[in-house]
Amino acid sequence: MQINPCMKHKLIRDSVRDFAETELAPIAADIDRNAVFPLDVIKKMGKLNYFGLQVPKEFGGVAMDSVSASIVIEEISRVCAAVGLCIAVHNGVAIYPFLQFANAEQKKRYLPKLAGGEFIGAFSLTEANAGSDSASVETTAIRKKDGYVLNGTKIFVTNGGVCDLALIFALTGFEPGRPQSSVFIVESNYAGFLRGELEDLCGMRANPVSSLFLEDCCVPEKNLLGKVGDGMKIGLSTLDTGRIGIAAQALGIAQGAFEAAVKYAKERQQFKKPIASLQTIQNYIADMATEITAARLLLYRACSLKDEKVPFGCEASMAKLYCSSVASKVTSLAVQIHGGYGYSKEYDVERYFRDAKVTEIYEGTSEIQRLVIARSILSQLIL
Ligand SMILES: Cc1cc2nc3c(=O)[nH]c(=O)nc-3n(C[C@H](O)[C@H](O)[C@H](O)COP(=O)(O)OP(=O)(O)OC[C@H]3O[C@@H](n4cnc5c(N)ncnc54)[C@H](O)[C@@H]3O)c2cc1C
Structure with a gap:
């Protein structure tokens, strides 16, 4: 059927x-x-x-x-x-x-x-001096007889503490005027692959985000992904897809916080009536619902374009920018609707509020999403 x-x-x-x-x-x-x-x-x-x-x-x-x-x-x-x-x-x-x-x-x-989940994967681009400026990677991959030797330190690696495999971006040379990076499939059991302490984060605390250290880590030649020098190309197109996932994550956080806020507003009595009967609270709920719906439509539009195999990078950035902003706003309002209890760990909205913030930061900050969107629009317009 x-x-x-x-x-x-x-x-x-x-x-x-x-x-x-x-x-x-x-x-x-x-x-x-x-x-x-x-x-x-x-x-x-x-x-x-x-x-x-x-x-x-x-x-x-x-x-x-x-x-x-x-x-x-x-x-x-x-x-x-x-x-x-x-x-x-x-x-x-x-x-x-x-x-x-x-x-x-x-x-x-x-x-x-x-x-099958037998291997948990990680994507490791960020370094101390290469965040938004991802071209400034300093980890090196030196060509040896049977492969490459990697040296460097990666930071803020999601799943880093448990990953079985990480895609590592490393410098393989210099083209005139700019460094040339490549991507390596590095298994966690390779000699010279070391994990740092887990980050003590504000939110997303159950994810083992960590640093990774590559100390004379030998990677066989067959583990080069794409061609030498493909790093930037692979990184940029991968982030287009990744941003759809982060938008979905942000939307889920917003939805969870919204539902918790509606439930609480119906239960909590002040002035001998549920706070849901107060127009101010109703306005919050109406705005939250409207923005979540708009975020969902923007996200699914980016998904549809991706599946139609037409360019979707600009729409993925719009979805990520908007969904993450809605997540931050909705979770903040959800705490507000809970009053003092929302600021306590007794209620889930406190966790949602902490979790939402980072969706505006990773896989490209909101400022970088605006850059991507504006560049895409300006490159199409004939001024
Ligand atoms: C919990 C968590 C998990 C992460 N997971 C991963 C992961 O799995 N893999 C990975 O590779 N990375 C990961 N990251 C790193 C994340 O992608 C970076 O933190 C992010 O890209 C921003 O880089 P930065 O922290 O160095 O900030 P910076 O680049 O130093 O930015 C600082 C501020 O300056 C602004 N800024 C910088 N450049 C510009 C510009 N050109 N125009 C306007 N504003 C600008 C930024 O928007 C920001 O507000 C993770 C981070 C966190 C917190």
Whole structure:
């Protein structure tokens, strides 16, 4: 039987919501407080194909369309943003480069393990002096007889503390006027691959974000992704896709905080009536609902363009910019609606509020998204 797309998306949403409510809701506050990555739940997610959302079936994935994949990330993040981050990064910036740039042998070797959740992936571009300015990477990859020797320090690596494989951006030379970088598939069991302490973060505390140290780390030649010098090309196109995942994550956080705020507004009595009956609170709720809906439409539009295989980078940046801004605003209003209790760890909105902020920072800050959007528009207009 052919299922129409809307029904398919509803079925996916219902089933992921059920999983998240059952498996993640009871532990989300604890794993945040204690900064624990929930490996047992992650294993179950692997069995449910949440780690191979857009991987072709021949490599063990479920080959979802981009709206479906976003719904999975959205629904997990609605309950636990740190686990949402794990799958957003794994399915986005860690797997997409394999789908787009890996050769047949690399796909065969790595995609089944990544899609089944046997390998957790990471994407490692950022360094102390290379954040928004990603071309300033200083990690080096020196050509030796059978491959490359990598040296350098990567910071803020999502999934870094548990990843089995990281895509490492490293300098391989200089073209006239600019450095030339390349991407390497580095397994965590390679000699010279070391993990730093976990970051003590404001939000997303259950994700093991860490530094990675490459100390004379030997990487075989067959683990070069794409061609020598493809680093910038791979990085930029991968981030276009990754931004859709972060937009979905931000949207899920906003949705979770919104639902909590509506529930609380109906329950909380002041002046002998529910605060939901106050027009000010109703205005907040109306604005939150409207902006979440607009964010969702912007996100699904970027997804549709991606699936139609037309350029979608500008729309992905718009979705990421808007969804993350809505997440910050909605979570702040959700705390406001909870009053003093919203500022206490007794209520989930405190966690949502902390988790939302970083969606405006990683995979390109909001300032960088505006740059991408403006450049795209200005390059098309004939002035
Ligand atoms: C929890 C977390 C997880 C992360 N996960 C990963 C990961 O998995 N892999 C990875 O590679 N990185 C990751 N990052 C790094 C993240 O992508 C960077 O922090 C981000 O790109 C910003 O870089 P920066 O922190 O160096 O800030 P900077 O680049 O130093 O920016 C500081 C400020 O200056 C502004 N700014 C900088 N340049 C411009 C410009 N040209 N125009 C206007 N404003 C500008 C920025 O918008 C920002 O407001 C993660 C970060 C965090 C916090």
